[in-house]
Amino acid sequence: MGTALVTGATAGLGLEFAWQLATARHDLVLVARDEDRLERVATQIRAAAGVRVEVLSADLSVHDDVARVADRLAVTGEDEQDDRRPVGLLVNNAGFATAQHFVGGELETELRAVDVMVRAVVQLTHAAVGQMTARGRGAVLNVASVAALTAGGTYAAAKAYVRTFTEALAVELKGTGVTATVLCPGFVRTEFHDRAGLDMDHVPDPGWLDASYVVSEALADVRRGVVISTPSVRYKAAAALLRLAPRTAVRALGKYR
Numbered sequence: 001m002g003t004a005l006v007t008g009a010t011a012g013l014g015l016e017f018a019w020q021l022a023t024a025r026h027d028l029v030l031v032a033r034d035e036d037r038l039e040r041v042a043t044q045i046r047a048a049a050g051v052r053v054e055v056l057s058a059d060l061s062v063h064d065d066v067a068r069v070a071d072r073l074a075v076t077g078e079d080e081q082d083d084r085r086p087v088g089l090l091v092n093n094a095g096f097a098t099a100q101h102f103v104g105g106e107l108e109t110e111l112r113a114v115d116v117m118v119r120a121v122v123q124l125t126h127a128a129v130g131q132m133t134a135r136g137r138g139a140v141l142n143v144a145s146v147a148a149l150t151a152g153g154t155y156a157a158a159k160a161y162v163r164t165f166t167e168a169l170a171v172e173l174k175g176t177g178v179t180a181t182v183l184c185p186g187f188v189r190t191e192f193h194d195r196a197g198l199d200m201d202h203v204p205d206p207g208w209l210d211a212s213y214v215v216s217e218a219l220a221d222v223r224r225g226v227v228i229s230t231p232s233v234r235y236k237a238a239a240a241l242l243r244l245a246p247r248t249a250v251r252a253l254g255k256y257r
């Protein structure tokens with residue numbers, strides 16, 4: 001079934017992508033910073049699903065680390081000395097909440113957000129689509145957020161970039177056999193908010209989505225070649241409202257995420 005590379009594969013949506021893809025008989029390349037956790041996940045998936053799992057420990061805010069992951073994505077499978085298989089599905093999923101105001105916030109955090117959620121996405125996608133278009137098949141799935149339609153700080157701006165970038169990519173890729181999909185979920189129960197120290201008590205139960213549901217919808221949309229994937233009727237409606245609402249009203253909602 002081909003090899004999938006998933007960034008941020010040790011927790012939340014990325015971990016769910018890894019399991020669902022392994023269950024669908026994809027070999028995997030798992031990327032995240034925490035090497036022990038990566039090895040644990042890889043061991044569990046190999047044992048349960050019997051697929052090949054490579055691990056690549058990389059901090060996607062570090063340029064040399066991103067370059068190592070890009071080198072893996074550029075593998076074409078044509079080099080007889082290299083037994084690594086080409087990646088047929090890239091899932092650019094790693095991300096984090098900046099959870100601060102820009103004014104008076106840590107510049108380092110803002111720049112790390114841009115590096116992980118914009119720069120790395122661009123570089124990894126570039127490496128992947130090079131070999132995918134040459135082979136005439138493949139898919140890129142970029143994880144943005146419904147926040148892309150809001151004015152919620154650098155996080156929302158980064159996600160808006162990813163959304164527009166993926167749409168532009170989908171246009172360019174037409175007819176190549178390679179597709180591009182952007183996933184724009186609402187609130188999903190993962191480690192995301194806890195890691196950022198965000199108190200989410202104000203979000204009622206119906207506002208939350210399960211990672212397993214979001215990932216199965218996203219992968220179904222990739223298989224169908226859908227460009228913008230927004231799981232659930234609730235969040236499809238929320239996205240439609242955000243697109244139609246006057247931007248003054250959208251800005252009034254604006255808050256960091």
Ligand SMILES: NC(=O)c1ccc[n+]([C@@H]2O[C@H](COP(=O)([O-])OP(=O)(O)OC[C@H]3O[C@@H](n4cnc5c(N)ncnc54)[C@H](OP(=O)(O)O)[C@@H]3O)[C@@H](O)[C@H]2O)c1
Pocket residue numbers: 007008009010011012013014031032033034035037058059060061093094095096097116143144145146184185186187188189190191192193195
């Ligand atoms: N949860 C939500 O409500 C929600 C909603 C909309 C969109 N999203 C998006 O969904 C994606 C996944 O988020 P999640 O909710 O699954 O978060 P999560 O549970 O916190 O998992 C984040 C994953 O990304 C990895 N990661 C974080 N920083 C990294 C870095 N610098 N380099 C490499 N890997 C890094 C983490 O592993 P290490 O710490 O080991 O590196 C972990 O595997 C993100 O892009 C997020 O913006 C989430």
